[in-house]
Amino acid sequence: MLVATCTAVFAQFQSGSYGSKKANSIDQTAPDQMSSDGNFAVASFPSFTPELAEGEGRAETESFCAMCHSTRYITMQPPLPAATWETEVNKMIKTFGAPIPDASAKKIISYLETHYTPEARKQ
Numbered sequence: 001m002l003v004a005t006c007t008a009v010f011a012q013f014q015s016g017s018y019g020s021k022k023a024n025s026i027d028q029t030a031p032d033q034m035s036s037d038g039n040f041a042v043a044s045f046p047s048f049t050p051e052l053a054e055g056e057g058r059a060e061t062e063s064f065c066a067m068c069h070s071t072r073y074i075t076m077q078p079p080l081p082a083a084t085w086e087t088e089v090n091k092m093i094k095t096f097g098a099p100i101p102d103a104s105a106k107k108i109i110s111y112l113e114t115h116y117t118p119e120a121r122k123q
């Protein structure tokens, strides 16, 4: 009898089958169904564009700096020194051909320098 029970239990261990009715077993959820054709779907990544800081020049920044990419390119930067923002805006105009009039570019630069520098971002 004892030998028969031990053999049955050992057979179960070997087969890797631990029935849920067995004492001390941990019920686990069924594994996800595997895709049969190797195709699977993923949801789209959440895309969040934070609002730009309130202030003079925000309207120009929102319209001119969102023509080619979202304004997240501004908010996702680490706080940049004022001179870097000026270089950045000039790069958008000269290198990438952003059609931004001089007056608006000046406003945008001073807006970015007021709100997105290490000093401004500390608060």
Ligand code: HEC
Pocket (backbone or CB within 6 Å): 061, 064, 065, 066, 067, 068, 069, 073, 074, 077, 088, 089, 091, 092, 096, 097, 098, 099, 100, 108
């Ligand atoms: C003519 C299209 C265009 C406009 C308008 C534009 N950008 Fe860009 N911007 C680009 C391109 C192209 C890149 C580089 C793309 C990339 O790396 O994904 C870029 C990248 C950036 C980056 C990432 C750092 C870098 O230098 O690559 C920042 C910051 C940025 N832009 C800020 C601005 C700001 C501020 C404005 C408004 C003054 C602006 N952009 C307007 C085309 C533009």
